[in-house]
Amino acid sequence: MRVDWSLLLLRLAVGGMALLQGFGMLRHAHAIPSFAHALGLGLALLDMICGLLVLLGLWTWVAAAVLAGLAGWPLALGWVHGAGALSNPAGLFRLLTALACALGGGGKWAVDR
Numbered sequence: 001m002r003v004d005w006s007l008l009l010l011r012l013a014v015g016g017m018a019l020l021q022g023f024g025m026l027r028h029a030h031a032i033p034s035f036a037h038a039l040g041l042g043l044a045l046l047d048m049i050c051g052l053l054v055l056l057g058l059w060t061w062v063a064a065a066v067l068a069g070l071a072g073w074p075l076a077l078g079w080v081h082g083a084g085a086l087s088n089p090a091g092l093f094r095l096l097t098a099l100a101c102a103l104g105g106g107g108k109w110a111v112d113r
Contacts, residue, residue: 007107011054014101017094018051018067043070054101057110064102071095 025044032038047070053063071094078087086092106113 004108007104008109010101014097015051015055018047022047057106058112060106061102064098068098071098
């Protein structure tokens with residue numbers, strides 16, 4: 001019983017944070033003058049879609065794995081270019097919680113259950 005509640009709370013936290021972060025990126029976006037800006041907007045939209053899927057509990061492990069990839073890529077690039085392991089603790093926390101959500105699955109109260 002406790003595991004189901006834990007998975008629900010983890011799913012709500014990971015999905016809600018991804019949805020809010022993607023919405024914030026889209027809200028502050030300007031016109032699309034280049035491919036890089038369009039790619040950033042596409043990644044923000046992907047962040048929102050995967051966050052919504054995790055919130056609902058649809059394809060939780062796939063959506064959470066995509067969110068982990070979206071959170072882990074900037075961390076890996078920073079580490080390759082000499083940043084410290086704890087230079088971005090918020091990104092590292094988001095990566096680890098998305099991985100935990102992907103490994104835990106949707107739980108008892110997921111829509112696809």
